[in-house]
Amino acid sequence: MSNGAINPGASASPVPVTGATTFGPSALLTPANGITVLRLLATPIMIALIMLWGASWFTFVFGGLLAMSDGVDGWLARRQGTTTSGAFLDPLADKVVVLGALVALVAKGIVWWLPVALIAAREVAMSVYRSVVGRHGVSIPARTTAKVKTLLQDVAIGLCLAPPLADHKSVLSTAIWVATAMTLFTGGQYFLDGRRAARPSEAGTDATSDPVDGTSSAA
Numbered sequence: 001m002s003n004g005a006i007n008p009g010a011s012a013s014p015v016p017v018t019g020a021t022t023f024g025p026s027a028l029l030t031p032a033n034g035i036t037v038l039r040l041l042a043t044p045i046m047i048a049l050i051m052l053w054g055a056s057w058f059t060f061v062f063g064g065l066l067a068m069s070d071g072v073d074g075w076l077a078r079r080q081g082t083t084t085s086g087a088f089l090d091p092l093a094d095k096v097v098v099l100g101a102l103v104a105l106v107a108k109g110i111v112w113w114l115p116v117a118l119i120a121a122r123e124v125a126m127s128v129y130r131s132v133v134g135r136h137g138v139s140i141p142a143r144t145t146a147k148v149k150t151l152l153q154d155v156a157i158g159l160c161l162a163p164p165l166a167d168h169k170s171v172l173s174t175a176i177w178v179a180t181a182m183t184l185f186t187g188g189q190y191f192l193d194g195r196r197a198a199r200p201s202e203a204g205t206d207a208t209s210d211p212v213d214g215t216s217s218a219a
Helices: 031-053 057-080 084-107 113-135 144-161 169-197
Strands: none
Touching (some): 031 084, 084 113, 084 144, 113 169
């Protein structure tokens, strides 16, 4: 046998198998965004269910699945790459789902309008505030308390949709007010964060160089 013979089995090097698809920051058509859009489209259905049936097991399960889908699109975003469009759509979907459900609960007479009005005012004001300071180059990093706020809002809505608690107005009122208190508290946190970030000379350079958690821009 010739020393220059080629071994056919060694002629092709193994091709590495890549894991999950990674999307760049400018990507738009991603699985995470797809789930977020579905959440937006499902919100009118949830509102209609609340208006038709109020507290019912079907509405409770539907609302629960809608709330849990927020965690699914967040997990996909972390696994496949966060995007600018996702950072905009995800918190938008959170606010649309929560406010849509709360307004329907008020219209149905299940909860009082005042805490819902406070939550809505805070959510709209904070979205406007972050947009305004963003135009001046100020970025406000997402806080863990914002995720807790969204969780408390979802839990409060879920309790209002659970048939066994339909007649326990004090329990539902307490849940809504706890969610309202957390919502206002986080709004104050973000306002102070924005003021500190706008004054780097007072806050120090580290305050403006901290990376923003791209997996969620919930506020």
